[in-house]
Amino acid sequence: MIKKVLIANRGEIVNRVIRTCKKMNIQTVVVYSDADKDATYIADADEAYYIGPSAPVKSYLNKECIIDVIKKSGADAVHPGYGFLSESAGFAKDVADAGAIWIGPKPEFLEDIESKCFCRQIAEKAGVPITPGTTKPVGSVKEIYEIASDVGLPVLLKLDKGGGGKGIEKINSFESEEQTESIFLNMKKIGEMAFASGDVYVEKAVLNPRHIEIQFISDHTGNVVCLGERECSIQRRYQKMLEESPSPVVTEQDREKLYDYTRKLVKAMNYTGAGTIEMLRAGNGEYYFMEINARLQVEHPVSEFVTGVDIVEQQIKIAAGEPIDFKQEDICIKGHAIECRVNAEDPVTFTPMPGTISKVTFPDTTSGKVRIEHAICDGYKITPYYDSMIFKLITWGEDRNACVDNMKTALNQFEIEGVNTTIATDLKILENQSFLSGKFSTSFLKDEKFI
Numbered sequence: 001m002i003k004k005v006l007i008a009n010r011g012e013i014v015n016r017v018i019r020t021c022k023k024m025n026i027q028t029v030v031v032y033s034d035a036d037k038d039a040t041y042i043a044d045a046d047e048a049y050y051i052g053p054s055a056p057v058k059s060y061l062n063k064e065c066i067i068d069v070i071k072k073s074g075a076d077a078v079h080p081g082y083g084f085l086s087e088s089a090g091f092a093k094d095v096a097d098a099g100a101i102w103i104g105p106k107p108e109f110l111e112d113i114e115s116k117c118f119c120r121q122i123a124e125k126a127g128v129p130i131t132p133g134t135t136k137p138v139g140s141v142k143e144i145y146e147i148a149s150d151v152g153l154p155v156l157l158k159l160d161k162g163g164g165g166k167g168i169e170k171i172n173s174f175e176s177e178e179q180t181e182s183i184f185l186n187m188k189k190i191g192e193m194a195f196a197s198g199d200v201y202v203e204k205a206v207l208n209p210r211h212i213e214i215q216f217i218s219d220h221t222g223n224v225v226c227l228g229e230r231e232c233s234i235q236r237r238y239q240k241m242l243e244e245s246p247s248p249v250v251t252e253q254d255r256e257k258l259y260d261y262t263r264k265l266v267k268a269m270n271y272t273g274a275g276t277i278e279m280l281r282a283g284n285g286e287y288y289f290m291e292i293n294a295r296l297q298v299e300h301p302v303s304e305f306v307t308g309v310d311i312v313e314q315q316i317k318i319a320a321g322e323p324i325d326f327k328q329e330d331i332c333i334k335g336h337a338i339e340c341r342v343n344a345e346d347p348v349t350f351t352p353m354p355g356t357i358s359k360v361t362f363p364d365t366t367s368g369k370v371r372i373e374h375a376i377c378d379g380y381k382i383t384p385y386y387d388s389m390i391f392k393l394i395t396w397g398e399d400r401n402a403c404v405d406n407m408k409t410a411l412n413q414f415e416i417e418g419v420n421t422t423i424a425t426d427l428k429i430l431e432n433q434s435f436l437s438g439k440f441s442t443s444f445l446k447d448e449k450f451i
Contacts, residue, residue, distance in 0.1 A: 002026055002077040002101060002320050004046075008066050008091075009081030012373040012391060013296070014041045017079050020312040029073045031066060033059035035383045039375055047073050054385045060084045063091050070098045077101040077319060079312075083387065086295040087163075089114065103319040105273050105294045113269070114161045116291055117201050123289040126268040128261045131280065131288045133203030141181045144202055145174055151204040157184065159191040160199035167191055168238060170205055206288060208441040210281035211235065212247055213293075214262045215303040217274045217314045223324045224266045226259045227303045227311070228333045232278075233442045234429060236350055236451060241422070242429060243299035244338040245306050248400060248438030249281065258287065259328075265292065274300075274315045283441075298341065301371055301394040305337035336403040337396045340411065340426045343388040347425045350451070352388040355419040356381050363413035369396045370410045382419060390421065400438075404430050425450065 006029040007017045014030055018041060021028045030045040035054035042048040049069045052059035059065070061084060070078065078095045080086035080103070089111035092102045104110070112118055120135045132151040137160055138144055148155045148171060159167030167190060169183050188198030215227040231247035232240045250258070262277045269292070276293040300311050309331070314324065345352050357380040363370055374391035382390060395410055397403030408430050411423050432448055434440045445451045 002316055004029060004073065004075045005077045005079050005103070005316070006031070006066070006070055006073060006075035006100070007045075007079050007081065008060070009079075009084055009086070010036050010039070010060060010375075010386065011389075012375045013081040014039075015044070015375055016373055017081065017312055018044055020310055020316070023310075024313060024316065026316070029069065029075045031060075031069055033385075035381070035385055038379075038381075040377055041375060049073065054383060056084065056385060063088075063094055066091075067094050067098050070095065070100050075100055077103055077316070079103045079315070080295065082295050082298055087114070087293075101319050103273070103315050105271055105275070109269065109271065110294055113292055113294055114195075114197075115199075116158065116162075117160050117199070119292055120201075120289070122268050123265060126264040128265055128289045129287065131203040131206060131290075134201045137199035137201050141177055141184055144171065144180065144184065145177075147202045148174070151202075154205040154207075155202050156205045157187055157200050157202060159187060159195060159197070160201055161195040161197040162191060163195070166194065166238075206280045206282050208283060208443050209233075210247070210249055210440075211240075211278070211290075211442050212250060212258070212281050212287070213276045213278045213297075214258050215274070215276055215297070215300065215311070216262050216266060217309075217311065217318065217324060218266050218271050219318050219323045220272055220321060221323050222267065223327075224263045225324055225326065225328050225331060226262050227307045227309055227331060229255060229258055230276075230299055230302055232299065233440060234435070234444055235442060236445050240299065240341065241445075242338065242340050242426065243302055244336065244400075244403075245302040246333055246336065254285075254287075261287070261289065265289070273318050274311050298389075298392070299339050301373060301392065302337040302339045305371070305394060305396045306333050306335060307331055308334070335396055335398050336400045337394060338403050338407050339392055339394045340407060341389050341422075342391050342393060342414075342426065343422045344382045344390050344419045345388050345422050346420055347422050350422070352384065353420050354382045354384045354388075357390075357416055358418035359415070360417070361413070361415035363393070363410040369406050371395070390419075404436070 004027040027046040029047045031051045051065045085091040089107045092107040095102045154172045157169045192198040211232040218224045230245045234242040278290040280288045371394040395406040
């Protein structure tokens with residue numbers, strides 16, 4: 001059994017992992033940069049190590065420094081959280097070489113799925129529908145136009161190894177070959193700088209889709225258990241803002257189909273651990289595989305609320321070689337859960353606004369229907385070095401309407417002084433008739449004139 005976990009991350013996810021580790025009687029090790037030297041979890045963990053300046057490349061992305069902490073602390077496992085090095089095949093291999101357990105899929109698997117084209121090839125072979133387009137990188141604008149002629153405009157150019165909503169451009173017409181050439185070359189340049197790969201592939205744009213994802217866990221014996229779907233269509237700049245489970249548009253028949261797709265993909269990929277299969281739902285109800293996230297997702301709490309499964313606990317047990325001790329038929333979706341990501345941003349333009357939280361008052365969580373994931377406190381400094389999300393608020397209700405009411409009440413109970421946040425935007429979304437009716441798509445914010 002794992003005895004000591006190093007959490008190679010920062011912010012709210014550190015507190016989240018610590019909570020489960022304490023429940024499992026596992027010691028915790030945290031790391032921190034200059035910007036996080038006053039983080040509350042430093043005192044909550046069993047051990048804490050300084051790893052460098054605030055800039056991520058010199059701290060949370062500094063593999064050598066974190067590996068050194070593994071050796072100094074004697075940690076026998078590493079939980080990478082999400083973002084930073086969470087899907088780095090090289091880092092996962094370095095962790096294993098240092099004698100620690102990587103809490104996630106095997107390094108060689110992470111290396112393979114860095115390529116979205118590879119994943120599209122696996123899905124196609126497994127009989128899981130993918131959006132029309134290429135399963136290999138393209139080499140020229142001529143080739144892009146040939147594919148677009150076959151599948152129909154508009155098409156999306158995507159970086160094969162992009163992520164986090166970066167590296168996606170839409171081509172709407174054939175009118176400007178020069179402009180397409182500029183977009184193509186610029187994407188390749190960005191890919192080479194940010195993801196060490198300038199490969200670009202093409203897929204038909206699914207207009208105004210729903211973004212639906214399936215949370216799953218899979219062990220070394222081949223057991224795959226799906227933990228419901230999440231609706232993630234409320235997003236800006238391809239970044240999620242609000243997630244919920246179950247989706248208001250997914251039927252029981254849809255859910256069984258999505259579970260079947262997930263099992264096929266997971267088994268074809270020989271995946272172990274917790275992960276997410278991301279799908280696009282077209283207006284005609286057809287689903288298309290988009291990508292796999294081989295890590296814990298930011299929005300995992302909504303799945304935990306409706307299933308009662310501690311996903312972090314399952315990650316740790318599977319990494320330790322334990323089989324899943326329940327079956328698919330044991331999973332029952334109970335009630336409804338919503339997560340609002342609250343960012344330190346202008347609520348209209350979504351421009352990040354660093355600053356200091358002079359005072360914060362949290363909502364009441366004693367009902368068991370409200371959950372807050374955060375690492376903030378009075379005097380907390382929001383720096384420009386990291387993502388602008390400052391906390392996640394998750395609520396549960398017997399049904400979707402009750403859950404929405406609980407979320408609105410909790411958001412209104414939050415008091416944050418010193419910085420602007422997106423709470424006002426979240427409240428407007430929750431009161432919007434298109435949202436309340438469940439009839440929306442990934443273009444919701446634009447359609448409803450939030451942006």
